[in-house]
Amino acid sequence: MTGPDGDRKVRAATWFEELRDRLVAAFETIEAEGSGADPAGRFERTPWRREGGGGGVMALLHGRVLEKAGVNVSTVEGTFSEEFRRRIPGAAEDPRFWASGISVVVHPRSPLVPAAHMNTRMIVTTRAWFGGGADMTPVFADEDDTRAFHAALEAACAGHPSADYPRFKQGCDEYFYLPHRGEARGVGGIFFDELDSGNWESDFAFVRDVGEAFLDVYPRLIRRHMHAPWSDEQRRAQLVKRGRYVEFNLLYDRGTLFGLKTGGNPEAILMSLPPEVAWP
Secondary structure, rough: OHHHHHHHHHHHHHHHHHHHHHHHHHHHHHHHHHHOOOOOOEEEEEEEEOOEEEEEEEEEEEOOOOOEEEEEEEEEEEEEOOOHHHOOOOOOOOOEEEEEEEEEEEEEOOOOOOOEEEEEEEEOOEEEEEEEEEEOOOOOHHHHHHHHHHHHHHHHOOOOOOOOOHHHHHHHHHHHOOOOOOOEEOEEEEEEEEEOOOOOOHHHHHHHHHHHHHHHHHHHHHHEEEOOOHHHHHHHHHHHHHHHHHHHHHHHHHHHHHHOOOOOHHHHHHHHHOOOOOOO
16 A cells, blocks of 8 residues: 555554554453452454455453453455445445444443444545444433533534534434334434545544544443442343344444445454343
8 A cells, every 4th residue: 555545544544453452451441440250351352354355353352341342443455246336435436445444342241331332434445435433322321421422422523624513413313223113222422424524634533533532431431330239120121222232233234234245254243242132
């Protein structure tokens, strides 16, 4: 990769890896602060290669505070299939692509700690753009948690000409919605796609601030509730709520479809699914 576009690809991929390492460290610190007879969880990193170009590293933790946490990074390139290229901006003219990104999903053990998701990515076809967002899925919504989470994401948008918090918030509400249930997946956050303002540096700065905001606010929310006692009934409600999470990711999530259609690692793509689920 040479030239301005190549430099941008390197910078974006490097940022996603740096953010991954910082999130892994933050979650392992929380695990060390947990209580109980079980040992603190540690991330296991599993590299994988994609046939056709690129690959990634899946980092997965099963712990006493975080029942399942995944922080995955991938950088892949190749050619879109005939069927899929019509759905991707700029791919109809030339089916070659490059994509790099980070995906974070946390399913806490306590039903009082909200589950959360964050991903950001850069995609290059004959066009180049950023996408991603962050959202939170509590079992029992806490107004203070919701307010803090949204405030952090709003602050990440502030000062960036390409970031429109009200529009990104509405985009999240519309995207993370289960039509067959008539309900939202969680309490929202932000969601954006095809972000290309014409100023790559500005767009990239915003994407970095989204990662920084998540890294700051979500560990604080985990610590608010991780030591509070919970009941069997609350655990059952958590498992049912996780069922909604599964339904969304398998039926509607664009990232799941993109990963599977471009030859990604199925284990890494389906990392977002919770370890234990129940349906009433």
